[in-house]
Amino acid sequence: MKISTKGRYGLTIMMELAGKHGEGPTSLKSIAERNQLSEHYLEQLIAPLRNAGLVKSIRGAYGGYIISKEPEEITSGDIIRILEGPISPVDFTEEDDPAKRDLWLRIRDSIAGVLDSTTLADLIAFNGDKELDSYMFYI
Template sequence: MRISTKGGYGIRAMYELAMAHGQGPVPLKVVAEKQALSENYLEQLMGTLRKAGLVRGVRGARGGYELARSPEAISVGDVIRALEGPIAPVSCVDLDAEADCERHASCPTRGVWERLRDSMIEVLDSTSLADLCKEVPQDAAPDDSGKGHC
């Protein structure tokens, strides 16, 4: 499974909100600047994350976005599922919609795909936004590519 730019950018945006947790809403412009991302694209992602119950939008002069729960209570898996859909390397092992593959009983690769899915879910669900905040020093500057910390 390859995480698209939607998932990657979403994680980076959620990281910024997690870093500012408890300090009030963060304007999307600030998130976009810190992570060198398109503000318009982030607005679309935030709409999806809001509908998933992961962020709250606050209107007004001091408005912006903030996490709907603590950084410890939101996993990377939560964000990826909201933006990308089910976590599965192939559709026949998708836990959300167990596809009926006519070959599942005799498929020699199904076990590999199930183990890969389970490993991906374990890593993504066991990594919280708080964990990501611990990974990068707060004073770390973006790299020279302009793509931010991640």
């Protein structure tokens, strides 16, 4: 399974909104500018996230979007499934070799496990950890 720009940019939107959680609405324009993405494309991605109940839209001059739950309650798996569909590395049928089918199921379950155990709060904390960028190696 290859995660497309829908999934990657959807995670970007949600991380931005989660990072501003409790501060009021954030416009897609500001998210697009900060991440050098197409605002028009982000508008297409926000609709399924809103329809699924992960974000709320706020109308008005100072409107935008907010996440509808706490960052700890939304997993990357929730977002990927909404934007990409079911998680599966390959399409397989019941007629496939049982050993191969077992392999594909274990891979699928491993991917789902990582996505479902990683919340927006985890992603924000990891993204905000500046020490990761400042490793110094001495030889």
